[in-house]
Amino acid sequence: MSQRRTRTAEDRQTNVIPIRLDASFFFERAVQSLDRCRYDKALKYFRRAMEFEPDNPVNHCNMAGILSEMGRYEESNSILRVILERIDPGMTECYYYLANNYANMERYEDAEEALIRYLETDPHGHYLEEADELLELLHYELNRPPRVSTIKCREHLFAHDKARRLLEAGRFSEAARLLEEILERQPDFTSARNNLALAYYYMGYLEKSMQLTSQVLEADPGNLHALCNLAIFCRHKGREVDLAELKGRLKRIAPMHPEHTLKLATTLGIVGEHGEAHRLFGRLLRYGALGEEPSLLHFAAVAAANAGDYDEAERHWRAARKLDPASPVPAYYLDRLEDMRAGREPPPSHYHYHLPVEEQFRRWEQDPAEMSRAIREDPLVRSSLFWALRGGDRKTKSQVIQALGLAADEEVVETLKAFLLDPSEDNDLKRVAVLVLRSIGVEDKLQVMFSGRLITLESRRRPPRLPFWDNAWQNVLDRALEGMADRYDMVEQHDMMTLWVDFLAKIYPRVPKVIRPAAWAAALEYWVARMHRKPVTYPELAERYGVSLASLSRYVNRIDEACGIREKLKWTSGVFWPNPARPEDDGYPLL
Known part of the structure; x- marks a missing residue:
């Protein structure tokens, strides 16, 4: 009998799962407390995470941010000075955090000094808009213009903003050329390198995209945009082991800036972590940091639907329809919500505020003239087609290739040429792409990766052009x-x-x-x-x-x-x- 009791005790002992009280454990507890607005608990957990990883500047910065939210500005500044003086002097955004704290303490001279240091040393300009607002406040409080002599990140900022607009408009090759020029003049412009990686990705140059992203991460291993981009690239290449590791890293990040939160949430949704994406979209909507944008409500609905919370998805889509009654997107998904609930139709698989490409083609069949106009002029339509060319099924890709022929611009030519060289794409789809290129007047030689072999199709003289x-x-x-x-x-x-x-x-x-x-x-x-x-x-x-x-x-x-x-x-x-x-x-x- 005693032996039997002894075995039971041993069995119980082997079933105990030890809790690893490391930095990741306390970091996750801190994030949970933040989501519940329990700043006191979040502070306690971040302090413990900092004790486990004293040289990790992110933990220190998180603590400083919570102290600032609690109105403990002097304590926050002490931690920020430790980061800049001892842990990571290159974390220049801490100067902006210092300036913000000083302004809240009504120490405007000190705020000006810290803000000028931020503007003169930070190469990325993540907080440039907020810095502009703070400059206006200091101008008013000091009764004079702030003594700003140069803004480091603005040296190429205007060109970079133009490149971003080109990316959003689906003009990827134009954006890539502009970003390449920027990087020639300023090789350490990380944001331009990240966006160039995205431009290459949409153009089909996946290896070049991953190479650029790796360069960013070598210089800045914690760069959020690079980590997010790399996760999407790994998903496209089917590198499941690398993707799983990246998902783990991304889920441990607690971004303070709303734009970073949006980037992280969207990326997690794209790579299939819909529950985590839903939580982050919910935080953005609760705090109202980005306003009540219809696109944000749609993203939250997509995440909720994929996470199985169809009631929440319906609420978000109804709110989006109320805010943007002219858009067909919320109504389209509301009409299909019951089929999603019943399992007859899967939730949407993409995080874009437009109709699925298949539905766009179905509607265009009734109005071919609208199809031609939309592909040429509507940036959302163009970007959705380029995205579908990378991630759609075979039938969708074939439709997209033929539809892009209606635009017949430099962007389309560059994209289809890159498509011909992608070894992972279907040979028959490449034949369709060759046909479209010839039919829109492309005369020069075409190189095609066909069944693992590089083939050159010789040039044609004055190739004919058909209107449709x-x-x-x-x-x-x-x-x-x-x-x-x-x-x-x-x-x-x-x-x-x-x-x-x-x-x-x-x-x-x-x-x-x-x-x-x-x-x-x-x-x-x-x-x-x-x-x-x-x-x-x-x-x-x-x-x-x-x-x-x-x-x-x-x-x-x-x-x-x-x-x-x-x-x-x-x-x-x-x-x-x-x-x-x-x-x-x-x-x-x-x-």
Whole structure:
């Protein structure tokens, strides 16, 4: 009996889970207390975290911030001076915190001195707007202008603001060029480097994005924007181990600035930590630091829905609809809320204040003119399309590629060229991208990463341009690509696509209605086979595509009548690519 009792005691002992009383434990307790506005408890827990990690400036700064909120400004300043003098002199935002505390203590001369030090030494300008407001207050209280001689972060701030606006408008290549110029002049401009990483990411240069982000984190391991960007990049690349580590780090951060809180909340939502994102969005809404923005309410609703709190999501979407009745976004999700509750439809997967791309395409089918206008002029629509090109499913990406052809600007060309070089993207989608680039007038060589091999598609002269792209024309291409798969290489398939575009452009606007897409596809394959001296017969093609010999012959002749292929084949060697020494009657190569 005693042995049995002894085993029970031992069993109990092995089931005890020890609590690790380390800095992370007390940090998390402090954050929980902050969310409940229990500053006294938060102060106690941050003090313990600071004892465990005395050289961590973030813990000290958090303590200073809470003391300031409690009106204990002198104690807060003592901690801030310790940070600047002994722990991390490069944490220049502490000068702004000092100035703010001095102003609250009505020590305006000291506030001016600390604020000037902040403006002259801080390279990032995170608190520049707040510093401007404080300068106005000091001007009034001191009855003279503050003695500010230079503002370090403003040296390139105006250019950086312009680059940010370009990013928000979906003009990523323009933003990237401007940010590159800024970094050439000021290599330590961290915010510009972070935004350049984002621009590269949207343009498809993921490796360059990660390289830039790593550079930021080498210089500043705790940089919030870089950590958030890196988490999104790791998610895109499927680096789950690295992503899990980053999620853990991000969840331990308690940002004091509202803009930082918004960045952190949005990032956590994107990487699937919806519960944590919901908590941070809720804090922003409770404190009203960013105002009651419809987009913020939408983000909070998305997080709540993904966290399973559909009542809270409904409340946020209703509030957003009341604030922004012209936007279709809140109403769209309210209409689908019951399906979400019942599990018939998943909650939204993205944190953007616009309709899902699939829904946008559905509405544009009823109004093609609006589609063209929106893609050219609406920055939200443009950015949503670029985002979908990176994160959408195969069907969505195909729709986006074709839709971007309507804009046909430098941004679209750069983005689609980068898409062709992405080894993770689908080969068939790259074929569509090549077609769109040729159809909008891109003449130069195109490099394509096709099945792990880098292929160069030679330049075209005066490529034709069509005013729009019909779904029926795309059906012909899809059928031809399906029939030519595993029989023709990427170059030959590209020739087929170019031939189809050339044919349509030559006969436009008298394009016949496409009733038999398979017959047109078979005719295209016939001519490509002839160009490349591949053996093929009418009966073989007719059987493989399931069409009649008469239909195939008729469409082969229609294509030849428009493009004059038979005549050109008489004086060519059968190689499709243009030769500079070869005469070309109208400036087109072969076609």
